[in-house]
Amino acid sequence: xxxxxxxxxxxxxxxxxxxxxxxxxxxxxxxxxxxxxxxxxxxxxxxxxxxxxxxxxxxxxxxxxxxxxxxxxxxxxx
Amino acid sequence: xxxxxxxxxxxxxxxxxxxxxxxxxxxxxxxxxxxxxxxxxxxxxxxxxxxxxxxxxxxxxxxxxxxxxxxxxxxxxxxxxxxxxxxxxxxxxxxxxxxxxxxxxxxxxxxxxxxxxxxxxxxxxxxxxxxxxxxxxxxxxxxxxxxxxxxxxxxxxxxxxxxxxxxxxxxxxxxxxxxxxxxxxxxxxxxxxxxxxxxxxxxxxxxxxx
Numbered sequence: 001x002x003x004x005x006x007x008x009x010x011x012x013x014x015x016x017x018x019x020x021x022x023x024x025x026x027x028x029x030x031x032x033x034x035x036x037x038x039x040x041x042x043x044x045x046x047x048x049x050x051x052x053x054x055x056x057x058x059x060x061x062x063x064x065x066x067x068x069x070x071x072x073x074x075x076x077x078x
Numbered sequence: 079x080x081x082x083x084x085x086x087x088x089x090x091x092x093x094x095x096x097x098x099x100x101x102x103x104x105x106x107x108x109x110x111x112x113x114x115x116x117x118x119x120x121x122x123x124x125x126x127x128x129x130x131x132x133x134x135x136x137x138x139x140x141x142x143x144x145x146x147x148x149x150x151x152x153x154x155x156x157x158x159x160x161x162x163x164x165x166x167x168x169x170x171x172x173x174x175x176x177x178x179x180x181x182x183x184x185x186x187x188x189x190x191x192x193x194x195x196x197x198x199x200x201x202x203x204x205x206x207x208x209x210x211x212x213x214x215x216x217x218x219x220x221x222x223x224x225x226x227x228x229x230x231x232x233x234x235x236x237x238x239x240x241x242x243x244x245x246x247x248x249x250x251x252x253x254x255x256x257x258x259x260x261x262x263x264x265x266x267x268x269x270x271x272x273x274x275x276x277x278x279x280x281x282x283x284x285x286x287x288x
Contacts, residue, residue, distance in 0.1 A: 004209055007199040010236050011216060012275035013264035020261075021242075021254040028165045029157035054264075055257050056235070057176070057242040064115050064168045069161055071114065 013054045019047035024058050032065045079155030086159040090150055104146065104163065108139035111167035119175060127178055134178060138170035145170070173253075176241040185240045185248060187233040192217065195237050212274070219270050220263075228263035235260055 024031075031048055034041040042049035052062050079087070089100025112135035120128075127134075145166045153162055192213060201209055220229055234240040235256075246256045268275040 002200050002202065004199060004201055004205050007195070007201070007209065008275065010195075011264070012268050012271065013261065015265075015268060018261060021257050025165065025169065029161040032165075033157050033161055054261070055242065056239070057172070057253055057257075061165075061168050061172050064118065064172055065161070065165055067118055068111055068114055068164050068168065072160070 009053065014050055016050040017047040018054060019045070019051045021051070021055060021058055024048045024051045024055070024062075028062065028065055032062065032069055035066060036069045080158060083155055083159035086163075087150070087153065087155075090147065101143065101147070105139055105143050107160070108142045108146075108163065108167040109135055111164050112136075112138040112142075112171040115168055115171045116175065123175065124179055127175075130178065134174045135171065138167060138174050141170040142166040173243040176243045177247055180241065180244040185234050185238070185245060187238045191233070191238045216267065216271075219267055223266050223270055224263050228259055228266070231256055231259045232263040 019027075027045055027048055031041040031045050034044060052059050086100070086104070089096060090104065091097075092100065113131070116123075116131045116135055120131075123131075142163070146163055153159065196206065196209055196213065199209070220232060224232060231245065234245050235242055242253050242256050242260070245251075246253050249256065
């Protein structure tokens with residue numbers, strides 16, 4: 001059960017700066033490498049973090065890139 | 079720049095057989111990335127797509143390779159070359175999977191979509207009625223405040239969860255342009271609903287703004 005925050009976010013998005021799809025795409029590789037390294041990419045790229053939260057397609061792409069980088073890092077660590 | 083990234087770059091920037099070999103290796107690398115994404119999402123894909131995944135992966139790799147070679151001069155080595163290249167493969171494969179998943183589906187929003195939107199939120203029982211009221215007001219605001227294009231994009235993406243890539247293809251537009259339309263529509267609704275458009279423990283649905 002949820003309090004509806006997710007639906008509110010889907011309806012209204014956020015008033016925070018938003019990098020847009022092209023702006024996100026430009027730095028997704030840097031963003032994901034920071035994330036996989038255990039750092040907080042939202043601190044370095046807040047407008048990209050806001051965009052990922054607001055754009056369903058870019059959110060999926062972000063998840064996919066994280067999964068891809070992690071899969072290779074896991075293989076390298078094994 | 080790390081040695082592996084330098085080697086990729088040197089190969090792709092060379093001439094003749096060396097470059098051909100590097101491009102072939104890049105393509106094979108991108109195909110593996112595309113297949114990884116297809117495998118990751120296989121459970122959520124329509125069954126009829128299973129036979130097409132290899133071909134979609136090849137095409138996504140082709141398209142990603144074109145993007146990468148076109149943008150090669152913009153790569154500065156701030157990330158690993160492989161991560162940089164993968165983002166293009168992911169972009170192309172994700173878009174292909176979305177479009178193919180929706181190939182024979184309509185993007186028209188039916189009246190049940192609004193109910194499904196609420197159901198999908200798995201709301202606490204005490205919030206359903208309040209949220210239904212809010213949603214009624216949002217529907218009214220959509221009709222009065224948004225342009226026809228904003229209305230269509232908002233309803234399809236937010237209420238019916240049509241992927242932006244799919245909508246962009248059908249509108250003859252791009253992901254970025256459709257998202258901008260959505261972003262502008264949401265901004266208008268935020269302006270209309272004020273504090274009720276903010277998240278934070280569900281306070282947004284507790285009472286209308288007067």
